[in-house]
Amino acid sequence: KEAGYPDTKEIVTDYIRSTSFGRHDEDKLAAYLDNGPEAVAYANARTACKIVGSIGGDYFTQDSNSRPGRAVWPDLVNGARIMADAQRYPLFAKVRRPYIPMAVGGQKGVTAELGGGNALIGSLVASCTDRNIPIHMNTRAIRLVTENGRVVGVHALKDGKDFYVKANRAVLIAVGGFEHSQDMHRMFSPINAHVYR
Numbered sequence: 001k002e003a004g005y006p007d008t009k010e011i012v013t014d015y016i017r018s019t020s021f022g023r024h025d026e027d028k029l030a031a032y033l034d035n036g037p038e039a040v041a042y043a044n045a046r047t048a049c050k051i052v053g054s055i056g057g058d059y060f061t062q063d064s065n066s067r068p069g070r071a072v073w074p075d076l077v078n079g080a081r082i083m084a085d086a087q088r089y090p091l092f093a094k095v096r097r098p099y100i101p102m103a104v105g106g107q108k109g110v111t112a113e114l115g116g117g118n119a120l121i122g123s124l125v126a127s128c129t130d131r132n133i134p135i136h137m138n139t140r141a142i143r144l145v146t147e148n149g150r151v152v153g154v155h156a157l158k159d160g161k162d163f164y165v166k167a168n169r170a171v172l173i174a175v176g177g178f179e180h181s182q183d184m185h186r187m188f189s190p191i192n193a194h195v196y197r
Contacts, residue, residue, distance in 0.1 A: 002053060003053045003055065003069055004069075005053075005055075005067065005068050005069025005070075007067050007069065007070065009033050011065050011067065012033060012065070012067075012070070013029065013030075013033065014065045015058060015060075015063055015065035015066060015067075016029055018063055018064075018065060019058075019059075019060050019063055040072060046127075047123065047124060047127040048078075048082060048123045048124075048126040048127045048130065049074055049078075049119075049120060049123035049124055049127065050074065050075040050078040050123070051072050051073070051074060051075065052072065052073060052074075052075045053069060053071075053072055054069070054071040054072065054073055055068055055069060055071075056068070056069075056070075056071035057069070057070060057071065058070055073119075074119035074120045074123060075119075076119065078119075078123065079119040079122065079123065082122060082123055082126050083122070088126075088129070089122075089125060089126050089129050091125050091129065091135060092122060092125065092126075094125075094137070095118050095121050095122045095125060096118055097118065098118060136156075136158055136163070138158065138159050139156050139157065139158040139159075139163060140156060140157045141154055141155075141156045141173075142154075142155045142156055142157060143155045144171060145164070151167065151170070151171050152166065152167055153165050153166045153167050153171070154167070154171055
């Protein structure tokens with residue numbers, strides 16, 4: 001909206017319904033559309049990650065409900081600023097760099113270090129470091145711990161040993177994509193897709 005591209009929840013919903021061929025979950029779609037703007041506002045206000053709008057549009061521009069301006073990205077100028085202070089954040093060494101420099105939405109100040117998805121991860125790593133929030137490496141989640149139907153923590157393995165984390169408010173599950181794993185596509189995708197490498 002700030003960039004001058006009006007849109008409505010109804011039009012977005014119709015676009016998803018049309019392009020998913022009915023394979024989406026209506027409740028998840030509603031939750032995503034209701035909470036997405038709030039998540040972006042929180043990231044911009046409370047973390048080192050700054051999300052900006054882009055003139056980029058939908059993947060399926062031929063759909064009548066497609067609109068320009070729906071794409072949002074981590075701000076590349078902000079990513080370059082964070083990377084300039086990389087010595088402060090040793091875990092940046094674990095953040096994968098893009099194969100080619102990223103250019104999203106015509107932003108200036110593009111950096112080959114943080115651009116696209118790793119700009120999101122890198123800025124959140126910086127935010128955790130600044131807030132003294134520990135990031136545990138070599139730690140694999142095993143199961144969510146529940147009490148009375150509510151998730152209250154996580155059982156994990158850290159360096160091969162049981163490791164428990166108690167949640168004060170919530171548990172956030174953040175995982176990468178599995179687009180290069182045929183086995184995971186078979187287990188989790190709503191359609192049977194072939195993985196090209």
